Amino acid sequence: xxxxxxxxxxxxxxxxxxxPGPISNPGRNSLDAAxxxxxxxxxxxxxxxxxxxxxxxxTLRDQExxxxxxxxxx
Numbered sequence: 001x002x003x004x005x006x007x008x009x010x011x012x013x014x015x016x017x018x019x020p021g022p023i024s025n026p027g028r029n030s031l032d033a034a035x036x037x038x039x040x041x042x043x044x045x046x047x048x049x050x051x052x053x054x055x056x057x058x059t060l061r062d063q064e065x066x067x068x069x070x071x072x073x074x
Contacts, residue, residue: 046070 003013010019026034042056044063050073057063 048073 003011007014009015010023012019040056041058044057044060044066045054046057046063046066047054048070050070055066055070057066
């Protein structure tokens, strides 16, 4: 795959050990949300690249319909 062909110090496929620095650095809002999540009845979400927003669903059926809708836009 393309990942194996990329040569840089963060490519752990080609380099042994840990990368030279952090590979992820969540922001304060992300950390706060993980520690104190909001109560919600939504269990599913899918990103709509056409509108740059997420669609949230309460049921698997609604989730599947949202995915079908997004795929129909292509």
